[in-house]
Amino acid sequence: xxxxxxxxxxxxxxxxxxxxxxxxxxxxxxxxxxxxxxxxxxxxxxxxxxxxxxxxxxxxxxxxxxxxxxxxxxxxxxxxxxxxxxxxxxxxxxxxxxxxxxxxxxxxxxx
Amino acid sequence: xxxxxxxxxxxxxxxxxxxxxxxxxxxxxxxxxxxxxxxxxxxxxxxxxxxxxxxxxxxxxxxxxxxxxxxxxxxxxxxxxxxxxxxxxxxxxxxxxxxxxxxxxxxx
Numbered sequence: 001x002x003x004x005x006x007x008x009x010x011x012x013x014x015x016x017x018x019x020x021x022x023x024x025x026x027x028x029x030x031x032x033x034x035x036x037x038x039x040x041x042x043x044x045x046x047x048x049x050x051x052x053x054x055x056x057x058x059x060x061x062x063x064x065x066x067x068x069x070x071x072x073x074x075x076x077x078x079x080x081x082x083x084x085x086x087x088x089x090x091x092x093x094x095x096x097x098x099x100x101x102x103x104x105x106x107x108x109x110x111x
Numbered sequence: 112x113x114x115x116x117x118x119x120x121x122x123x124x125x126x127x128x129x130x131x132x133x134x135x136x137x138x139x140x141x142x143x144x145x146x147x148x149x150x151x152x153x154x155x156x157x158x159x160x161x162x163x164x165x166x167x168x169x170x171x172x173x174x175x176x177x178x179x180x181x182x183x184x185x186x187x188x189x190x191x192x193x194x195x196x197x198x199x200x201x202x203x204x205x206x207x208x209x210x211x212x213x214x215x216x217x218x219x
Contacts, residue, residue, distance in 0.1 A: 042212065043198065043200075045206055058206065092154075099145070099157050100157065102154030102156070102157075103154050104153055105153075
């Protein structure tokens with residue numbers, strides 16, 4: 001059974017640019033959550049999508065947005081990148097319960 | 112304010128030396144407490160979910176327990192392959208709050 005797949009694994013972007021990250025959940029999983037992980041702040045919840053609808057949102061600025069498609073694949077977009085957006089972005093999928101399975105993450109570096 | 116605190120930040124053990132990791136939390140409406148293991152360069156790997164005080168879960172050398180204010184992850188006779196960062200998270204309704212983790216290093 002394939003796990004959660006995130007692409008790309010690594011990205012380098014310049015301040016002011018925008019970026020789109022992709023997440024393919026485990027087959028059959030309808031919930032997809034996104035997290036930002038940094039050494040200083042740890043894992044912070046960005047948002048969760050379920051059946052193409054945003055169900056929950058963390059405390060991040062509006063520059064961070066996401067969407068989910070009918071096949072449950074999800075994308076996260078960050079506009080007007082700042083140096084502080086450099087982080088590991090993790091996607092997690094779950095079936096119905098709260099147990100989440102994480103992908104390997106996308107390492108974003110903003111220069 | 113909902114909050115999760117893990118201690119210690121780092122722990123060095125000799126192989127076979129048992130110990131415990133702590134996760135204390137303040138959250139309104141706890142729906143579940145979760146333990147994850149994270150290896151360098153990888154996403155967290157789910158270990159356990161605990162729902163109510165008094166509950167215990169075991170998996171190989173790991174045992175997780177839950178009280179009303181904290182959870183413990185007990186590691187019995189650890190091996191070097193248990194070296195990783197262990198993360199605790201709590202769920203409040205549909206939001207997850209993660210602790211900063213305990214980095215465990217088990218030396219042979």
